[in-house]
Amino acid sequence: MTQPTLGVWDVAAVSALLLINGALSVWLSxxxxxxxxxxxxxxVAQLAAVGALLTVLxxxxxxxxxxxxxxxxxxxAGYEVTAxxxxxxxxxxxxxxxxxxxxxxxxxxxxxxxxxxxRPDPWHEARVAIPLFGMILGNAMTGVGLGLDTxxxxxxxxxxxxxxxxxxxxxxxxxxxxxIREAMRRGLIPVINxxxxxxxxFLPGMMTGQILAGAPPGDAVLYQVLIMILIAGATGxxxxxxxxxxxxxxxxxxxxxxxDRLAPARPAS
Amino acid sequence: MTNAEILTLRxxxxxxxxxxxxxxxxxxxxxxxxxxxxxxxxxxxAIADLDPHQGAAWLGPLDRARMxxxxxxxxxxxxxxxxxxxxxxxxxxxxxxxxxxxxxxxxGLAADxxxxxxxxxxxxxxxRLGLARALEDHPPVLLLDEPTAALDDAATRAxxxxxxxxxxxxxxxxxxxxxxxxxxxxxxxxxMIRDGCLRDAVS
Numbered sequence: 001m002t003q004p005t006l007g008v009w010d011v012a013a014v015s016a017l018l019l020i021n022g023a024l025s026v027w028l029s030x031x032x033x034x035x036x037x038x039x040x041x042x043x044v045a046q047l048a049a050v051g052a053l054l055t056v057l058x059x060x061x062x063x064x065x066x067x068x069x070x071x072x073x074x075x076x077a078g079y080e081v082t083a084x085x086x087x088x089x090x091x092x093x094x095x096x097x098x099x100x101x102x103x104x105x106x107x108x109x110x111x112x113x114x115x116x117x118x119r120p121d122p123w124h125e126a127r128v129a130i131p132l133f134g135m136i137l138g139n140a141m142t143g144v145g146l147g148l149d150t151x152x153x154x155x156x157x158x159x160x161x162x163x164x165x166x167x168x169x170x171x172x173x174x175x176x177x178x179x180i181r182e183a184m185r186r187g188l189i190p191v192i193n194x195x196x197x198x199x200x201x202f203l204p205g206m207m208t209g210q211i212l213a214g215a216p217p218g219d220a221v222l223y224q225v226l227i228m229i230l231i232a233g234a235t236g237x238x239x240x241x242x243x244x245x246x247x248x249x250x251x252x253x254x255x256x257x258x259x260d261r262l263a264p265a266r267p268a269s
Numbered sequence: 270m271t272n273a274e275i276l277t278l279r280x281x282x283x284x285x286x287x288x289x290x291x292x293x294x295x296x297x298x299x300x301x302x303x304x305x306x307x308x309x310x311x312x313x314x315a316i317a318d319l320d321p322h323q324g325a326a327w328l329g330p331l332d333r334a335r336m337x338x339x340x341x342x343x344x345x346x347x348x349x350x351x352x353x354x355x356x357x358x359x360x361x362x363x364x365x366x367x368x369x370x371x372x373x374x375x376x377g378l379a380a381d382x383x384x385x386x387x388x389x390x391x392x393x394x395x396x397r398l399g400l401a402r403a404l405e406d407h408p409p410v411l412l413l414d415e416p417t418a419a420l421d422d423a424a425t426r427a428x429x430x431x432x433x434x435x436x437x438x439x440x441x442x443x444x445x446x447x448x449x450x451x452x453x454x455x456x457x458x459x460x461m462i463r464d465g466c467l468r469d470a471v472s
Contacts, residue, residue, distance in 0.1 A: 160353035167319060168403070169343035178355060254318055254338035 015040070057126050066126040070133050074103040077137050081145040087152040089249055090263040097245050102144045105238030106137040109230050117226060135206065135227060136234045139191060143235035144242045147187025151246045152262060154179040162257055172251035173244075180247050187239040191232045198228060273439035274329030276316075276345070276410050283322035285311040287465040293410070293441040298432070300444045300456035301467070308465040309445040310350070313412040316443065317347035328410065346408035350415040352399025354387045359398055365405045372401035377427045392419040400428060404435065411435065411442045417451065429455060 018040050025033040057065050078099030088094040110133045114120065120128040155162060158179060165175040173180070198204055199221075206227055210220040252258050273295030281289040285308040293299050303309050315322045318338050326333040326345075333341050356362055360383035363369035373382050376397040390398065396419045403411070413432070417425040432455060436442065446452055452459055459470040 158355070160349075160351070161355035163319065164349065164353040164399075165355065166339075167317060167342055167347045167349070169339045169346075171337075171339045252321070256319055256321065256338060258321075 054126075054130065057130065061126065063122075063124045066124055066129055069126070069130055070107070073134060073137055074099060074106075077102060077141040081141055081148070084145045085149045085152060087156060087262050087265050088148070089152070089246065090261055093249055093261070094263060097249070098144050098148050098242055101241035101245060102137065102140045102238045105234045105241065106133060106140045108237070109234035110136055113226070113230050132227075132230075136230055139194075139231040140234045140238040142190050143187040143239045146190070147183045147239045147243050148246055150186040151179060151183035151243055152250075154182055155250055155257070156259060156262070156265075159257065159259060166255060166257060170255075172255040173247060175255075175257075176247045176251065180243055183243045183246075184239060187243070188236065191235045195228055195232060198224070204228070273441075274331070274409060275327075276441050276443075277327045278316060279325045281312070281315045281322055281324035281326075283311065283315060283320065283465075285465050286315055286322065289315075289324070289462075289465070289467040291316075291443070291460070291467060293443060295409070295439040295441050296436050297457045298436055298442045298444055298455050300446060300452040300459045301462055302446065302449075302452060302459065302470065303462035307462045309462055310414050311465075312462060312467070313347055313414050313443060313445060316412055317342055317345055319347060343406070344408055345410040345412065346403050347412045348400060348403040348414060348416060350396075350418055351392075352395055352402065354395070357386055357388075359383050359385050359387055359390070362398075362402055363405060369398075369401050369405040372404055372431070373398060375427065375431055376401060377424055393421065393424055396420060397424060397428065400431075404431070407438075407440075409440060411440055411444075413442060413444045415445055415447065417446070417448075425451070 018036065022033040022036050025031070025036060053069070057069055078095050081098035081102065082088060082095040085094075089097060110129065113132060114123050114129060118128060118132070155176070162175050162179070166172070194204075204224050204227075207220045207224040210223065211217055249261055250258055275295065276291075276293040278289065278291040281291075289312060291299065301309055301312060311320065314320045315324070316326065318326070318333060318341055326341075328341075328344055331344075354362060360366050360369075363383060366383055370380060370383050374380055378394060378397055378401075382394070382398065387395075396416065400413075400416055411432075416432075417428050420428065429451070432442065432444075444452075444455060461468045461470040
């Protein structure tokens with residue numbers, strides 16, 4: 001069997017599918033043709049840029065550059081987590097809490113994978129560390145973003161009920177338990193769905209890529225299982241930190257509800 | 270009987286309250302009246318330490334500042350004008366279902382009302398069950414925010430009778446009401462609040 005080779009013109013040819021989508025949007029007056037075009041062009045530009053960057057990074061083989069790249073990824077992920085929230089914590093807590101918990105969880109789990117099962121040489125090998133960190137961080141970003149958005153929205157929605165429990169003498173985490181549970185559940189749903197449907201409803205991108213690149217399916221499956229477990233672990237840890245931290249910030253040392261610590265609501269983007 | 274202690278409040282101040290001082294003896298009902306928006310509910314919430322504010326409070330020898338917020342609120346109980354609910358069934362909100370059911374019956378509700386879903390409750394039923402929920406563990410201080418605003422005459426009489434029994438047991442109460450007739454029936458002392466300032470009302 002020969003390994004398939006992919007050229008730029010092959011990719012350009014399949015972009016006709018996007019043009020068909022755009023044409024359908026115009027025909028049905030959906031008003032998303034422009035968004036579709038911009039998103040597609042953005043994707044190509046971003047991936048081309050990151051491809052060039054990774055080529056330089058892998059060539060440099062410097063842990064400093066690897067750390068710099070990971071830090072830049074964290075900043076972008078932090079921006080995305082914050083931007084997607086209808087209501088966010090006011091001040092530095094808004095971008096800070098989600099970014100810090102997500103980055104800490106993703107970095108810890110990536111390090112565990114690098115020094116544990118993967119063991120590249122050297123252990124910080126950018127070719128392994130950066131894609132791995134990216135996959136883990138991206139999924140943690142989705143979970144933490146969803147969880148924090150659910151928490152801040154739910155405390156406002158259920159303010160009277162939370163206040164009633166506090167007035168009856170409940171400590172803050174007991175009073176907020178229903179919204180903490182709701183936020184944790186909502187944040188974990190994407191990763192639970194991904195694990196439950198993996199291999200049945202869809203073949204994961206990384207596994208498909210490995211198989212297309214010629215790896216034996218057994219090896220590809222083993223890597224995919226490892227990645228899914230790492231993703232679930234990091235998402236759970238980051239989410240727990242973000243939600244407990246958010247609930248702590250939305251109450252004070254007297255166990256009072258402090259919705260004045262939320263920034264004014266804004267429409268979700 | 271309740272462990273009777275004097276409630277003392279000194280210099281309660283917030284964006285809505287201006288240096289409010291108050292002492293409520295065991296077995297005393299202090300009625301606070303005033304125009305809408307004058308700070309009545311915020312005064313009760315400040316006493317219960319539900320909103321940030323300055324000032325000090327004691328219950329007998331117990332200094333609020335030296336206690337946790339939950340411990341204070343288990344003794345100094347705020348009852349909102351519109352009680353909120355968080356579970357599907359009424360009984361799931363009660364820590365002492367037997368006592369809560371007895372209280373509900375004394376307020377004119379059916380004995381099985383704790384099995385009802387919250388969604389079937391009328392505004393008046395919610396108000397009475399909210400009161401039963403707040404009273405079931407016998408807190409020594411009650412902060413009542415218009416406890417009969419949504420009730421008919423019969424239910425109002427039942428609530429007032431229950432409050433009088435608690436007063437006779439030594440419970441100290443601060444009661445906010447817009448009804449002069451209710452204030453006259455229940456108050457040992459009447460105060461007015463205007464623009465956040467607490468004053469003796471002219472009797």
